[in-house]
Amino acid sequence: MSGGSAPVKTNYRECVRAAIREALQNDERVFIMGEDIGRYGGTYAVTKGLLEEFGNDRVRDTPLSESAFVGAGIGAAMGGMRPIVEIMTVNFSLLALDQIVNNAATYLHMSGGQLNVPVVIRMATGAGRQLAAQHSHSLENWYAHIPGIRVLSPATLEDARGMLWPALEDPDPVIIFEHVGLYNVQGEIAEDAGPVDIRHAAVRRPGKDISLISFGGSLPKALEAARLLAGEGIDAEVVDLRVLRPLDTPTILASVRKTHRAIVVDEAWRTMSLAAEIMALIMENVFYDLDVPVARVCSREVPIPYPRHLEEAALPQIPQILEVARKMVSQGVNHG
Amino acid sequence: MSAKRASPALAVEKKHAHHLLREMIRIRRFEEKCAEMYTATKIRGFLHLYIGEEAVAVGVMQSLTAEDALLCTYREHGHALVRGVPARSIMAEMYGKLDGCSRGRGGSMHLFDVSRRFYGGNAIVGGALPIAGGLALADKMQGRDRVTAVFFGEGAVAEGEFHEAINLAALWNLPVLFCCENNQYAMGTALDRTESETDLCVKAASYKVPAWPVDGMDVLAVEEAARKAVLSVRAGGGPAFLEFKTYRFRAHSMFDPQLYRSKEEVEKMKTERDPIHLFTDRLQAEALIGPEEIAVMEKEIAAEIDDAVDFAEKSPWEPVEELGRFVTSEEAR
Numbered sequence: 001m002s003g004g005s006a007p008v009k010t011n012y013r014e015c016v017r018a019a020i021r022e023a024l025q026n027d028e029r030v031f032i033m034g035e036d037i038g039r040y041g042g043t044y045a046v047t048k049g050l051l052e053e054f055g056n057d058r059v060r061d062t063p064l065s066e067s068a069f070v071g072a073g074i075g076a077a078m079g080g081m082r083p084i085v086e087i088m089t090v091n092f093s094l095l096a097l098d099q100i101v102n103n104a105a106t107y108l109h110m111s112g113g114q115l116n117v118p119v120v121i122r123m124a125t126g127a128g129r130q131l132a133a134q135h136s137h138s139l140e141n142w143y144a145h146i147p148g149i150r151v152l153s154p155a156t157l158e159d160a161r162g163m164l165w166p167a168l169e170d171p172d173p174v175i176i177f178e179h180v181g182l183y184n185v186q187g188e189i190a191e192d193a194g195p196v197d198i199r200h201a202a203v204r205r206p207g208k209d210i211s212l213i214s215f216g217g218s219l220p221k222a223l224e225a226a227r228l229l230a231g232e233g234i235d236a237e238v239v240d241l242r243v244l245r246p247l248d249t250p251t252i253l254a255s256v257r258k259t260h261r262a263i264v265v266d267e268a269w270r271t272m273s274l275a276a277e278i279m280a281l282i283m284e285n286v287f288y289d290l291d292v293p294v295a296r297v298c299s300r301e302v303p304i305p306y307p308r309h310l311e312e313a314a315l316p317q318i319p320q321i322l323e324v325a326r327k328m329v330s331q332g333v334n335h336g
Numbered sequence: 337m338s339a340k341r342a343s344p345a346l347a348v349e350k351k352h353a354h355h356l357l358r359e360m361i362r363i364r365r366f367e368e369k370c371a372e373m374y375t376a377t378k379i380r381g382f383l384h385l386y387i388g389e390e391a392v393a394v395g396v397m398q399s400l401t402a403e404d405a406l407l408c409t410y411r412e413h414g415h416a417l418v419r420g421v422p423a424r425s426i427m428a429e430m431y432g433k434l435d436g437c438s439r440g441r442g443g444s445m446h447l448f449d450v451s452r453r454f455y456g457g458n459a460i461v462g463g464a465l466p467i468a469g470g471l472a473l474a475d476k477m478q479g480r481d482r483v484t485a486v487f488f489g490e491g492a493v494a495e496g497e498f499h500e501a502i503n504l505a506a507l508w509n510l511p512v513l514f515c516c517e518n519n520q521y522a523m524g525t526a527l528d529r530t531e532s533e534t535d536l537c538v539k540a541a542s543y544k545v546p547a548w549p550v551d552g553m554d555v556l557a558v559e560e561a562a563r564k565a566v567l568s569v570r571a572g573g574g575p576a577f578l579e580f581k582t583y584r585f586r587a588h589s590m591f592d593p594q595l596y597r598s599k600e601e602v603e604k605m606k607t608e609r610d611p612i613h614l615f616t617d618r619l620q621a622e623a624l625i626g627p628e629e630i631a632v633m634e635k636e637i638a639a640e641i642d643d644a645v646d647f648a649e650k651s652p653w654e655p656v657e658e659l660g661r662f663v664t665s666e667e668a669r
Binding site for chain 2: 031057060062063065067068069070071072073074075076077078079080081083098099102103107108109110111112113114115116147148150170171172
């Protein structure tokens with residue numbers, strides 16, 4: 001856990017890099033591989049400088065063979081290493097689904113508990129950079145559907161810095177989603193910031209009137225919406241899911257029990273989304289605590305388009321969150 | 337290296353010859369029993385028999401040490417047996433019982449024995465190939481001179497995972513032995529109906545991987561080819577590719593009516609190319625084995641298989657309460 005040292009200015013990208021660097025320094029079983037992570041420095045420049053520092057053996061440029069290098073990560077993990085596999089975007093990870101879903105996620109159970117797969121797979125996700133329909137999707141829910149893997153979504157600098165090490169210590173496969181819109185987010189973090197919990201959701205802003213439940217690239221939008229709502233006298237609580245599988249159900253439910261209203265903000269398409277799952281959890285468990293039906297703000301059901309105005313129109317935006325929140329609060333029974 | 341033996345005389349000592357024969361017969365009889373138990377509905381799901389291909393697993397395994405890793409397909413009962421996974425725990429696995437080598441959870445297609453570095457039956461064609469590269473990478477990075485042998489059918493050569501995995505293994509000089517079991521039919525589709533280039537060694541060689549065709553019905557030819565290939569791989573020569581030309585005598589699975597090949601073709605192969613008959617005939621011709629010794633061998637194997645069936649019958653079912661165990665390690669604790 002982070003100590004009390006003086007805060008330093010940094011950004012999300014540097015936090016991810018610092019975490020990888022520290023892992024490479026601390027454990028010789030750790031290595032990283034992926035497309036363009038070495039000589040090029042990483043598509044999102046996350047791994048810049050690591051090849052020079054750690055060499056070709058531990059910072060491995062791979063062919064454009066998602067299935068082979070993700071599978072190699074799984075195999076190397078079985079062979080005693082602690083690989084970090086970087087996939088350029090979640091869209092490309094579909095080329096490695098066989099390895100992740102059929103092998104990594106099944107081996108422990110299918111082998112009757114014999115075979116652990118301590119691999120960590122990092123990938124970029126999400127839209128907002130005008131990269132169109134094959135680089136911009138949010139498919140976290142695809143992976144969160146699969147028993148046998150842990151799915152993490154660091155949305156803060158502390159989580160970007162601190163989730164990797166516990167993920168490497170996990171004896172099972174872990175997938176870490178880094179939203180492309182977060183890489184340039186700046187802020188301050190304790191100089192000695194270190195490992196964080198990878199089991200629980202976090203309340204990022206306490207409030208009493210409505211719960212905004214979100215994760216990843218949508219979290220900053222939820223927080224900004226909460227700030228604006230506060231100016232209108234609406235006290236929103238913001239829950240950052242952080243861990244998408246297994247979900248921290250108690251934290252979600254506790255928030256809704258307190259506020260009696262909930263909006264899920266999820267950049268994925270609404271149909272069959274994580275938002276849908278969280279709404280179902282709320283309905284199953286705290287239905288009678290609700291003042292109004294649960295709502296969600298998700299992406300429009302279209303492949304994410306290239307031009308900025310259409311891309312923005314496709315994604316969840318702060319005005320939508322505000323509109324839904326105002327409506328829910330104005331409708332609701334006041335529990336005081 | 338040549339796939340053909342230099343001399344017609346058997347360059348094999350008696351004890352070893354008996355071992356090879358015994359292992360092939362063990363697989364054959366074990367699987368015949370499996371087919372019987374399938375008909376008796378003791379074994380369910382898919383059952384893919386290796387009968388006709390025994391010489392490949394037996395021959396290759398002679399060059400692998402206990403430290404080497406093994407990955408196989410869903411047609412892996414023979415490999416598991418020769419690797420030393422007890423017949424009891426394999427049969428119990430086929431039954432789906434708790435004492436099976438995967439607690440009964442995998443069944444016929446997913447035999448695992450990590451203590452013997454037997455990393456499973458994989459039921460996705462080509463799915464084990466990238467994993468093999470990773471196991472080999474771990475060995476290389478940790479300075480161990482171990483070999484990872486991965487078995488796959490010729491059907492897998494059509495998968496992208498084959499090409500991705502063999503390229504990566506060659507690029508990174510990984511100690512992987514690629515064992516292609518070419519039984520001529522990918523389920524029911526002959527090689528020339530699916531591949532523009534049917535010479536599989538050409539494909540492997542295009543990745544700069546040394547590749548040799550081998551008569552997969554000749555256990556000594558298999559053993560010799562594997563011995564040379566494993567030596568090279570273990571010495572740091574990078575991956576090698578062996579194409580074992582073989583034939584599946586039984587249907588693809590128990591559901592397969594075999595409409596894609598003629599009865600005559602199958603009968604001809606059984607009559608002329610049976611690896612057990614061929615080897616037995618050669619041993620007898622050179623007076624390295626006699627009918628009494630074969631009878632004793634058969635009797636001992638029958639006893640082992642009867643014991644395996646008895647064990648499987650008596651093994652308990654995993655309690656339903658344990659269904660959720662081992663999804664993650666946390667739940668396993």
